[in-house]
Amino acid sequence: APEAQKEVKSDEPKLPSWNEGENKNAILDFVEKTTTVGSSDFVPEKDRIAVFDNDGCLWSEQPFYFQLAYAIDYVKKEAPNHPEWNDSPVLKSAIDGDINGILSKGEHGIIEVVMASHTGMTAEEFSQNVKDWLATAKHPETGMAYNQMIYQPMVELLSYLRANGFKTFIVSGGGIDFLRVWAEEAYGIPPYQVIGSSIKAQYEEVDGKKAIVKTPELNFIDDKEGKPVGIHQHIGMRPIIAAGNSDGDYQMLEYTTQGSGPRLGILIHHTDSEREFAYDSLSPIGNLKKGLIDGPSLGWVIVDMAKDWSQVYPK
Amino acid sequence: APEAQKEVKSDEPKLPSWNEGENKNAILDFVEKTTTVGSSDFVPEKDRIAVFDNDGCLWSEQPFYFQLAYAIDYVKKEAPNHPEWNDSPVLKSAIDGDINGILSKGEHGIIEVVMASHTGMTAEEFSQNVKDWLATAKHPETGMAYNQMIYQPMVELLSYLRANGFKTFIVSGGGIDFLRVWAEEAYGIPPYQVIGSSIKAQYEEVDGKKAIVKTPELNFIDDKEGKPVGIHQHIGMRPIIAAGNSDGDYQMLEYTTQGSGPRLGILIHHTDSEREFAYDSLSPIGNLKKGLIDGPSLGWVIVDMAKDWSQVYPK
Ligand SMILES: [Ca+2]
Ligand SMILES: [Ca+2]
Numbered sequence: 001a002p003e004a005q006k007e008v009k010s011d012e013p014k015l016p017s018w019n020e021g022e023n024k025n026a027i028l029d030f031v032e033k034t035t036t037v038g039s040s041d042f043v044p045e046k047d048r049i050a051v052f053d054n055d056g057c058l059w060s061e062q063p064f065y066f067q068l069a070y071a072i073d074y075v076k077k078e079a080p081n082h083p084e085w086n087d088s089p090v091l092k093s094a095i096d097g098d099i100n101g102i103l104s105k106g107e108h109g110i111i112e113v114v115m116a117s118h119t120g121m122t123a124e125e126f127s128q129n130v131k132d133w134l135a136t137a138k139h140p141e142t143g144m145a146y147n148q149m150i151y152q153p154m155v156e157l158l159s160y161l162r163a164n165g166f167k168t169f170i171v172s173g174g175g176i177d178f179l180r181v182w183a184e185e186a187y188g189i190p191p192y193q194v195i196g197s198s199i200k201a202q203y204e205e206v207d208g209k210k211a212i213v214k215t216p217e218l219n220f221i222d223d224k225e226g227k228p229v230g231i232h233q234h235i236g237m238r239p240i241i242a243a244g245n246s247d248g249d250y251q252m253l254e255y256t257t258q259g260s261g262p263r264l265g266i267l268i269h270h271t272d273s274e275r276e277f278a279y280d281s282l283s284p285i286g287n288l289k290k291g292l293i294d295g296p297s298l299g300w301v302i303v304d305m306a307k308d309w310s311q312v313y314p315k
Numbered sequence: 316a317p318e319a320q321k322e323v324k325s326d327e328p329k330l331p332s333w334n335e336g337e338n339k340n341a342i343l344d345f346v347e348k349t350t351t352v353g354s355s356d357f358v359p360e361k362d363r364i365a366v367f368d369n370d371g372c373l374w375s376e377q378p379f380y381f382q383l384a385y386a387i388d389y390v391k392k393e394a395p396n397h398p399e400w401n402d403s404p405v406l407k408s409a410i411d412g413d414i415n416g417i418l419s420k421g422e423h424g425i426i427e428v429v430m431a432s433h434t435g436m437t438a439e440e441f442s443q444n445v446k447d448w449l450a451t452a453k454h455p456e457t458g459m460a461y462n463q464m465i466y467q468p469m470v471e472l473l474s475y476l477r478a479n480g481f482k483t484f485i486v487s488g489g490g491i492d493f494l495r496v497w498a499e500e501a502y503g504i505p506p507y508q509v510i511g512s513s514i515k516a517q518y519e520e521v522d523g524k525k526a527i528v529k530t531p532e533l534n535f536i537d538d539k540e541g542k543p544v545g546i547h548q549h550i551g552m553r554p555i556i557a558a559g560n561s562d563g564d565y566q567m568l569e570y571t572t573q574g575s576g577p578r579l580g581i582l583i584h585h586t587d588s589e590r591e592f593a594y595d596s597l598s599p600i601g602n603l604k605k606g607l608i609d610g611p612s613l614g615w616v617i618v619d620m621a622k623d624w625s626q627v628y629p630k
Contacts, residue, residue, distance in 0.1 A: 123547055180551040191551035201547050203540040203566060209573050212547040225518040232438055232516050232527040236495040236506030258524050
């Protein structure tokens with residue numbers, strides 16, 4: 001198939017919520033050189049693959065992952081139908097709204113709450129539950145709807161890339177089915193361009209019709225070295241742009257930027273305690289240490305949220 | 316995001332390699348009614364998902380799957396570097412070109428040859444090997460390059476659907492990485508819209524750079540009830556069009572056509588022994604029995620290759 005090599009240009013200001021400076025310029029320059037026919041760095045449209053982490057990269061993740069807030073709210077709401085949940089310390093913590101009781105069990109605590117809230121139902125039922133929750137749930141600190149706490153500068157970047165022939169994908173440690181419910185409306189990214197952690201699914205008859213049922217067994221963890229593997233399995237190509245915000249994205253940025261030809265790695269550094277949250281190497285959520293140390297010498301763009309963004313959430 | 320509801324129309328003849336008749340009409344009518352704004356069967360562009368089996372649906376699969384021909388050719392070529400392969404009856408059969416010796420071991424025979432030929436290398440090396448093979452290998456009966464043995468009427472259908480706002484995906488029992496090498500050139504389907512069976516992959520350092528290495532462990536079998544599961548994992552939506560040619564596609568067509576709203580199931584029946592191959596319920600490759608029995612009452616379009624197609628392969 002002939003490669004579409006057309007340039008998409010527009011008179012609108014580019015990335016309006018990004019402040020002028022070397023980081024904004026690095027992004028604009030990269031897009032310019034990879035999409036200009038005749039440029040030595042020109043990349044055919046079919047190879048313009050851009051991958052984005054979600055939590056802390058496209059939307060907020062403090063004081064803890066929003067998907068975990070969903071899981072806890074679901075367990076609280078459904079607890080009267082599941083008296084057996086009181087026998088589990090982790091689920092009892094969820095019912096009592098004791099987030100530390102869950103997090104103190106580490107990854108296993110999170111997985112147990114996720115299994116209780118994400119499985120034993122059809123994929124359609126799960127999607128509807130998430131939709132219903134998003135319509136009413138509010139963030140405990142900002143009072144905003146969770147899907148309003150997306151980063152306007154990143155939404156602009158996604159849109160700008162697509163206007164320049166890039167395909168944009170989410171590559172998240174979070175749950176693939178949770179993200180797919182709202183990623184298209186929030187980011188313009190359709191369900192089939194969402195990659196994430198997943199549980200197993202089965203094809204079964206439910207109420208006389210065949211459906212996909214979510215079962216309580218881990219299928220894939222899309223984090224750290226899992227991210228390049230997930231990219232391989234879903235996309236089958238090495239991206240040329242990768243953006244993340246934690247050391248869980250290190251391998252994804254490494255995989256992306258070690259490819260030949262022009263490559264762009266972006267790390268979002270949470271430096272804005274006034275408009276969002278400030279955290280990095282000491283935070284259990286979105287821990288970023290190695291990326292900050294190695295990133296600059298690897299040519300990665302380290303975005304300083306407080307300095308580089310004129311706006312955080314959509315107005 | 317607002318739904319793109321524009322209709323794509325053109326003055327070119329539609330599906331020129333399809334003979335006039337009720338099957339061609341059923342396909343054209345379906346596309347017309349689902350893409351006409353104001354039609355009670357109108358489907359928003361974002362929901363226009365169409366899935367296609369590959370072997371025997373988009374290209375030929377006789378006298379045995381072309382991917383198996385690749386695997387055997389690879390084992391023959393590499394045998395001098397792997398004296399240990401002679402200790403395996405299956406691999407010895409491959410080295411001797413004894414296809415029946417492989418098939419007599421059933422699925423395990425095929426898997427052993429696939430593991431020997433598809434693993435222990437990076438994803439990039441594998442892709443290059445497949446590319447090199449396709450450039451020179453010839454089908455034993457037709458003498459054609461394998462990737463010339465694609466079905467012109469199906470290539471037209473894929474293109475017609477995309478021109479009408481559908482996203483086209485491959486959902487194959489064959490190997491996902493094998494397909495991705497050539498599906499874009501053959502069908503206009505990019506790597507990230509290919510779903511298939513897969514082996515596990517690891518993120519590792521190879522020659523000083525990080526790469527995806529294909530490892531000898533099954534990851535997913537995309538066949539029968541695996542097809543709806545694979546669709547769920549990769550696409551995250553129930554398709555509205557599904558096409559296949561064997562009972563391995565039964566669940567995919569069932570899953571697709573049991574959804575609410577307009578749905579189209581298509582089965583390609585191999586009836587043309589002169590221009591292609593004629594086979595169905597007695598063939599070990601592409602076995603089709605239940606689909607032929609149930610399909611008509613389920614409203615599935617049963618394509619009669621000899622009658623419905625004016626041309627099989629591209630000119
Ligand atoms: Ca993150
Ligand atoms: Ca088939």
